[in-house]
Each structure stands twice: as structure tokens, then as C-alpha cells.
Amino acid sequence: MNGIEALPPLRVATAEQLTWDDQAELLVVGFGGAGACAAIEAASRGLSVLALERFAGGGATAISGGVVYAGGGTPYQQQAGYSDGSEAMFRYLRQEVGEAVSAATLRDFCERSCEQLAWLERQGVTFEASVPPHKTSYPTDQYYLYYSGNEAVPAYAEQAPPAPRGHRAKGPGMSGASLFAPLKAAALSRGVRLHSQCEVRRLVLNERDEVLGVEAWQLPAGSRAARWHGRLARWATAIHMYAPALADSLRVRLRRIEQVHAERRLIRAERGVLLSAGGFIFNRALVRQHAPHYLAGLPLGTTGCDGSGIRLGQSAGAALARMDKVSAWRFINPPLAWARGLIVNGAGQRYCNEEVYGATLGHAMVEEQGGRAILILNKALVREALRQVGPGKVWQFQRLPVLINLLFNAKRATSPAALAERCGLPAVQLEQSLAAYNRAARGEVADAFGKSSAMLASLEQGPWYALDLSFDSRLFPCPAITLGGLKVCERSGQVLNDSGAPITGLYSAGRNAVGIASNLYVSGLSLADCVYSGRRAGAHVATHTSLETA
The missing domain is CATH 3.90.700.10 (Succinate dehydrogenase/fumarate reductase flavoprotein, catalytic domain)
Structure with a gap:
């Protein structure tokens, strides 16, 4: 399954050249974990936020295990009787994160970990201190705090005192839905608007290469096409792990509905556009280009993990990094x-x-x-x-x-x-x-x-x-996700061009961008990075002046 290529940007001299159908200070492209966290952060700082989501929202976050990697002495670690500090967390993660981000950024991530977990709780996410008796890939509903990586493996424990840092959101079954639902509710309660079944196909740039807004295509709300699109999207996600070929055929039908029935809308971003549309594991052409030895794996994620956000960034001159980094589970x-x-x-x-x-x-x-x-x-x-x-x-x-x-x-x-x-x-x-x-x-x-x-x-x-149990086993398919994406400034989340300069008005977060989880995967690290990078971008947009409109 290969997502369509992003169109070349629509270029204008000034924003006033166009008649905009809608506008907001921050446009969020992709309303999953990172997009929701960015939206909440920006809205809490007084910005108007509009989220544009090709499906219903949630992305890979909503179907995940809902595990947030957190440490440094969280309340749940303490309740379970485990001692942990930000230095121990940093020393362990340095072994996993490698050079994906700077030591300063990783240290900041670790030092702010307890606060990030508390922030999630303020949005309505709940956690618990119950620890399973044995190491497991994912605990049953009895347990919500566990060793989600290599912390207790002797070679790693020699470098940093081990502690369980996998904080699973409290809820039945796979906890991703229990993590995303309160984030979505918190965003909407703060005035964030959400346009679902709305796909961004290209960016709008001025003559100085500043991002002014987007060209999006949305299915008419309540239409028969929108209803069928919603059903097919849900079915494709539900059956993908068991019948990937059938799921791909449903995605072809999804794309046909979008191409025939979606309506064009120009939407102005007064301060910035955030790309948070996920990774690219479902874009087999991109995987073949950057990490061909991972093609035999079973793509893990949702239909939206097709590299569309990465392609949008590229169309504006963004640099890519770590695109060869794929995690096989x-x-x-x-x-x-x-x-x-x-x-x-x-x-x-x-x-x-x-x-x-x-x-x-x-x-x-x-x-x-x-x-x-x-x-x-x-x-x-x-x-x-x-x-x-x-x-x-x-x-x-x-x-x-x-x-x-x-x-x-x-x-x-x-x-x-x-x-x-x-x-x-x-x-x-x-x-x-x-x-x-x-x-x-x-x-x-x-x-x-x-x-x-x-x-x-x-x-x-x-x-x-x-x-x-080899990688290409048909009886034991090996799930795989991508970890690379757009290069961003580690202080702001601004997207960088090939010269290392920020592209004005363009941000990225989550698996759309290079981040904490862009080297070796650890359960919960990607979601923790969504919170960290999403909030970082939302805060930076809110503290900087709006783009020129004339």
C-alpha cells in the first residue's frame, strides 16, 4: 500500500492573494497522540487550534498498548516500592536512544518525565502501580506498571539501576484507546476544533518559503461517502493483523472514495502548521527506498502511517533523517x-x-x-x-x-x-x-x-x-514500525531544511519527525516522545509572533 505523493506546494506572493475557507492560529495535521498533545498545549496558552484528520482521529496511538515510558521517581514507581531517578533513566536510555537526539535533549526528556506524566493525568489519563510478577511483552489487565524494555537485563543494569518505567494507561484491553480518549476530550474542551475525514494534500507557501496554510480535501459531513469511508477505515484497521491483503484492498477503496467525493478547502495557518501524521511503514515505496530489508515485516500501525506528513514536509524543502531506522518486533x-x-x-x-x-x-x-x-x-x-x-x-x-x-x-x-x-x-x-x-x-x-x-x-x-521464527515467517509475522522522519530543531520542533535552518511556520512531532524514539524502540518510548515533542511544538508556536499576512 503506497500513499499518494504530496503535491508540490501552492505558491503565492502573499496570503491575501487567496480566499481562505477557514483559519486558525495553529493547524494540526494528524490528530493522534502527538497532534492532540500539541493542540492541548497551544490551546491552553490561548491559541485557536484546528486539527485536520484524514480518518476519525487517534492514529497509531489509539490502537497501541497505551504505554508511556516515564521514570525518575513517578508516584507509581514509588507506590510499587521502586527507587528511580532521572540520572538512572538517562543512563539507561542513552544505551537505547544512541545519537537520535543530543544528550541535552535526552536529559531534558528524563528530567521532565514525572511532570509529563502528571500533565497526562491532568488531561484525564489514569495510571496504576500494579507490577506483574514476571517480565512480559505486555501485561494483562491486572497490571499497569512493568519493565517495558531492557532495564533489568544484566548488561543494561550494569550501566543504570533498573526500575519499571512502562506506565500503561488504566483501561480494559489494549490501553491505547484509554490513553487517547481523554486527550481528545481535553483538546475539544479547550476549544480545539477537529475536522475529520479531511486530508491535507499540499502546503501553501509564500515567495519567502514561509508556510501560510494548507490545501485540504474533506468528505462532506454526514454524506453516504463519509459513512462508507468511516466503515472501511475501521474494518481495515481491525483486520490488518490477520488479513493484511484484504485490509490493503479496503484501503484502495478508501482512496477511491477520497478522490471522487472529497471537496477542496484552503485553510490559513496564522502562526504555524504542525505535521503529526505518523510514520511511513504502510508506504512500501518509501520502505523499499530507505530500508528495503524490512519489507518482509508486517506493517504495524494504521492506514494513516503512509508517510504523507513526511512527504508534505519534503515538499517545503524539509530534510529527512534516520529513515533507515525501522523496529522489528x-x-x-x-x-x-x-x-x-x-x-x-x-x-x-x-x-x-x-x-x-x-x-x-x-x-x-x-x-x-x-x-x-x-x-x-x-x-x-x-x-x-x-x-x-x-x-x-x-x-x-x-x-x-x-x-x-x-x-x-x-x-x-x-x-x-x-x-x-x-x-x-x-x-x-x-x-x-x-x-x-x-x-x-x-x-x-x-x-x-x-x-x-x-x-x-x-x-x-x-x-x-x-x-x-525468522523475519519472513508466515506463521509468526514480525511487526515493524518506522522510526525516522523530518529533521526538527530539538528546542522548538520547527522543521529544518537541508541547510539546518528552520522552515518558518512548519513544525513536526511524533513519528512524523526524528525524536527520542528514532533509534532502538522501547515500549512506551514513542508515546512518551509524542507527549514531549507535541507539547514542545505547541508551546513554541504559542510564544512566537504570527506569520506575515501581507
């Missing part, structure tokens, strides 16, 4: 038993600590091992895994892949050599990998990859099983 816990096995590549060599966060494993799998990941278990771990995914113990989306892969994707053998033959692996190398792993499990040597002793399991007793 190869989670093997739950069940915990799977993480106690060992992962090998196509040469039968072990290459990682299996207890690491799923995106860390996915990065190693795609970037370093040609996409190969073969999980080796024995009968005892298989039985343990089945017990751990029993009814009521994990989410259905966690249980089904385990059962499907144990039933239809498991090769069994009575010796490691026979297992290697069945999998097309070098027998000697697989036997050596197993032998080294077993020595560490018995406590004879330290594990070569630093795995915790509690997560090691001796695999001396067979029979043995191999599950091919």
Missing part, C-alpha cells in the same frame, strides 16, 4: 519458557541473549543475521510454554502465535544432529551452540551473552524442537 516472551531456550542463525550459531526486549532481538535478527532466528527448545520447555499460555494467563494475541507455531512450525528430532539436518543447519555448529549453552545453564561457565542464570535452562534432555 520479535517478541518471544510470553511464554517465558521460549525465552529460556536459545536462538541461532542460519549457521547454527547463537547470537543474542534471548531475554532481551523483543525489538532488541528483532534488530539483531534483521540487521546482523540476515533475518534468521531459529528457536531451539526441548520437550520440557515446550510443555512449560503450553502451561504458561493457558486460558486467562496471557492475551489472545500472545497465545495464538505460540499455539500455531508449536503445532505447525515445530520440527522435532531425537538428537541435535538430526534436528540440524531437518532444519538445514550445520550439525557440528548447532551441537557446539547447545553444548556451550548447557554448560552455562549448569553453572560451569558464565553465559557468553550475559543471560541471567534464572533464564537459562539446560537442554541436555531431548527430544529437541526447532521453531523457525
Whole structure:
């Protein structure tokens, strides 16, 4: 699925040359997590805000797990009995964030973390201090605070004292809806206007390359076309993870409705336009251009994650960065038993600590091992895994892949050599990998990859099983999201051009832009960055003078 290209900007000498259909001081293009936070911040500072949303609003935020990465001693960490500080948070995140943002920006993010969480609570988002007993990719409805990254993995804990920082919004099921709903309500209560089913197709610039507004196309409210568009959008999102090809066919119909029935509107931005339309994982042409080795992954997000906001920025001369950064999510816990096995590549060599966060494993799998990941278990771990995914113990989306892969994707053998033959692996190398792993499990040597002793399991007793969990697996699709986007000023959120200068009147936030989460993914970091970058842009627009209108 490839979003349409952004049109070249509409260029005019002055804003007064055009007859505008609407106007606001801040136009927000894409009303998801980042857009909502920017709108609230700007409106709370007295600005008029109009949000333009191609669908109903919420974006990837609303279908996410609703996890906000926060630390430094939040009330929930304290209630759960965990000590944390902004320095420990900074030292851990520096290992994940790398050079995506400056050390000063990351430190500011960490130092303001408690305040950001309190700000979300003032908007109506609720959190809780309940912590699950074991590491998991996503906790059940009993738990709302958890280790959402690699904090407790020994190699990371050596650099920074670990603490759970994944603050999941309180609510049933996947908590993204419970996070976004109060943000939307808070924005509307502050006077933010929302035009849904309204797609921005190009920017309006003056002769000095300042952004004056947008050309948008909106479906007539209440029309039959709008109703069908809404249904198709909901259906495409609901079925995408299970039937991506069918979802893509629905998106083609969505685009046809927009092209035939949408009506043109010119909308003036008196102070600025914020691009917060998400990433580009659904734009396969962009993925092929910037990160082709991630094409085999299952795009994760919503139909709006098609790079449209990035293309709009490019049309105004914006620079791109970190477009090759894509996060592949190869989670093997739950069940915990799977993480106690060992992962090998196509040469039968072990290459990682299996207890690491799923995106860390996915990065190693795609970037370093040609996409190969073969999980080796024995009968005892298989039985343990089945017990751990029993009814009521994990989410259905966690249980089904385990059962499907144990039933239809498991090769069994009575010796490691026979297992290697069945999998097309070098027998000697697989036997050596197993032998080294077993020595560490018995406590004879330290594990070569630093795995915790509690997560090691001796695999001396067979029979043995191999599950091919490689990136291109059809029975265990690997979700992927993009992390790069428009380059922005880290103090203001203003979009930068190729010379590093800000484009007047243009801002970006969330996954539309490069930010805190644009290196290695950690659960909750992207949503936390949406809050941080959205509020940053909203505040900067409010504290600077309006664009010239003559």
C-alpha cells in the first residue's frame, strides 16, 4: 500500500492573494497522540487550534498498548516500592536512544518525565502501580506498571539501576484507546476544533518559503461517502493483523472514495502548521527506498502511517533523517519458557541473549543475521510454554502465535544432529551452540551473552524442537514500525531544511519527525516522545509572533 505523493506546494506572493475557507492560529495535521498533545498545549496558552484528520482521529496511538515510558521517581514507581531517578533513566536510555537526539535533549526528556506524566493525568489519563510478577511483552489487565524494555537485563543494569518505567494507561484491553480518549476530550474542551475525514494534500507557501496554510480535501459531513469511508477505515484497521491483503484492498477503496467525493478547502495557518501524521511503514515505496530489508515485516500501525506528513514536509524543502531506522518486533516472551531456550542463525550459531526486549532481538535478527532466528527448545520447555499460555494467563494475541507455531512450525528430532539436518543447519555448529549453552545453564561457565542464570535452562534432555521464527515467517509475522522522519530543531520542533535552518511556520512531532524514539524502540518510548515533542511544538508556536499576512 503506497500513499499518494504530496503535491508540490501552492505558491503565492502573499496570503491575501487567496480566499481562505477557514483559519486558525495553529493547524494540526494528524490528530493522534502527538497532534492532540500539541493542540492541548497551544490551546491552553490561548491559541485557536484546528486539527485536520484524514480518518476519525487517534492514529497509531489509539490502537497501541497505551504505554508511556516515564521514570525518575513517578508516584507509581514509588507506590510499587521502586527507587528511580532521572540520572538512572538517562543512563539507561542513552544505551537505547544512541545519537537520535543530543544528550541535552535526552536529559531534558528524563528530567521532565514525572511532570509529563502528571500533565497526562491532568488531561484525564489514569495510571496504576500494579507490577506483574514476571517480565512480559505486555501485561494483562491486572497490571499497569512493568519493565517495558531492557532495564533489568544484566548488561543494561550494569550501566543504570533498573526500575519499571512502562506506565500503561488504566483501561480494559489494549490501553491505547484509554490513553487517547481523554486527550481528545481535553483538546475539544479547550476549544480545539477537529475536522475529520479531511486530508491535507499540499502546503501553501509564500515567495519567502514561509508556510501560510494548507490545501485540504474533506468528505462532506454526514454524506453516504463519509459513512462508507468511516466503515472501511475501521474494518481495515481491525483486520490488518490477520488479513493484511484484504485490509490493503479496503484501503484502495478508501482512496477511491477520497478522490471522487472529497471537496477542496484552503485553510490559513496564522502562526504555524504542525505535521503529526505518523510514520511511513504502510508506504512500501518509501520502505523499499530507505530500508528495503524490512519489507518482509508486517506493517504495524494504521492506514494513516503512509508517510504523507513526511512527504508534505519534503515538499517545503524539509530534510529527512534516520529513515533507515525501522523496529522489528520479535517478541518471544510470553511464554517465558521460549525465552529460556536459545536462538541461532542460519549457521547454527547463537547470537543474542534471548531475554532481551523483543525489538532488541528483532534488530539483531534483521540487521546482523540476515533475518534468521531459529528457536531451539526441548520437550520440557515446550510443555512449560503450553502451561504458561493457558486460558486467562496471557492475551489472545500472545497465545495464538505460540499455539500455531508449536503445532505447525515445530520440527522435532531425537538428537541435535538430526534436528540440524531437518532444519538445514550445520550439525557440528548447532551441537557446539547447545553444548556451550548447557554448560552455562549448569553453572560451569558464565553465559557468553550475559543471560541471567534464572533464564537459562539446560537442554541436555531431548527430544529437541526447532521453531523457525525468522523475519519472513508466515506463521509468526514480525511487526515493524518506522522510526525516522523530518529533521526538527530539538528546542522548538520547527522543521529544518537541508541547510539546518528552520522552515518558518512548519513544525513536526511524533513519528512524523526524528525524536527520542528514532533509534532502538522501547515500549512506551514513542508515546512518551509524542507527549514531549507535541507539547514542545505547541508551546513554541504559542510564544512566537504570527506569520506575515501581507
